[in-house]
Amino acid sequence: MGTPSTTSDAILLSARALIAAGGYNGFSYADIAKTVGIRNASIHHHFPAKADLVRVLVARYRQEAETGLAELERHVDDPAERLRAYVGYWSACIADGSAPICICALLASELPALPETVAVEVRAHFRGLSAWLASVLQSGSRQGRLRLTGSAEAEAELFMATVHGAMLSARAYGDPGAFNLVTRPLLERLSS
């Protein structure tokens, strides 16, 4: 996520930061125009409507997440370590403020108010993340490196929900440490 190479990228990057701050209805085309340094109308050339912009944004976000998790699987073997790496990634993002919350978790909270095309993408993220976590937990259990108490799928839902809740707590308390306070015992229970 370095310097955007195209105007379209710059728009998406700006919108992502704005959504992370205040959700779908928390930003306007004017806000983006200001930060990107273009005119309001120019955004419509790249994204006809706001729903299009956010849909593409979330789709790209999902793709990045997928790529990141695949990358993580290539570099880390131990399933327990994979979970730690995933949580550690978010811990770092929250601590340095680069991504203070998962935008899909945020958008999920206001799901009934979202355009359907965006809602579809948000739901897909939840399903995708849950499936990845389940596969990691499953293989960890098979290898005897992770101790599950329920099915891998149920444990995955529990894990994902806890991480999302930890993001909310960190934001509510204004303290990145709150995220770790919640996720550390979550990881320890599975490992020990």
Add this chain to the structure above:
Amino acid sequence: MGTPSTTSDAILLSARALIAAGGYNGFSYADIAKTVGIRNASIHHHFPAKADLVRVLVARYRQEAETGLAELERHVDDPAERLRAYVGYWSACIADGSAPICICALLASELPALPETVAVEVRAHFRGLSAWLASVLQSGSRQGRLRLTGSAEAEAELFMATVHGAMLSARAYGDPGAFNLVTRPLLERLSS
């Protein structure tokens, strides 16, 4: 939460439902006016600004929560049962759609975009709920009815975050059962 007795109550009730659907920026005075059956300007008579309306709304929400938890303590003795009752309350609210999500959890997600007066109330809710959970966990641990792995405070944060995350998942999946899928093992781990 029956029929509102005053217009002011009706406004607050309508606003609560609208916030639960789309957050702080997800509703307008016009939306409230439509459902309550009054004119836009009349709302300003009761609440000068939007921030005032939502601040009062959240303050009342917190008070109701406090009252509800106190009531729960009077009727239920066993700490484990208290936790089950708390989770069960939300499970029912989500299932029947009367309160599909905790509005403070929702507002926390868009905290940076909230008026400071509202943000203060939201933070207070997190602190209050966490403190209550910690006290229940503490007494449950003392009585040997709950098995804690960390401090009561840390377990309380974990518990609260998981419940909030479960609300997000239920909303994302459009399935109230997702809330139970996450919270059941959460309760079981503490009880067994």
Add this chain to the structure above:
DNA sequence: GGGCTTCTACCTTCTAGTAGGCAGATCGTC
């Protein structure tokens, strides 16, 4: 020239919020 990209200029609708008035309830006061 053709195709992008961005611009200016504009539109419509919605936003929170204001000003002032009007009907009815509640006053103390004579």
Add this chain to the structure above:
DNA sequence: GACGATCTGCCTACTAGAAGGTAGAAGCCC
């Protein structure tokens, strides 16, 4: 008990500004 005065709740009518979005021209690169 009649009187005005004040208060309350809601109204109509309005404002300025912001919202998302459109039309069409200008600049620019191949």
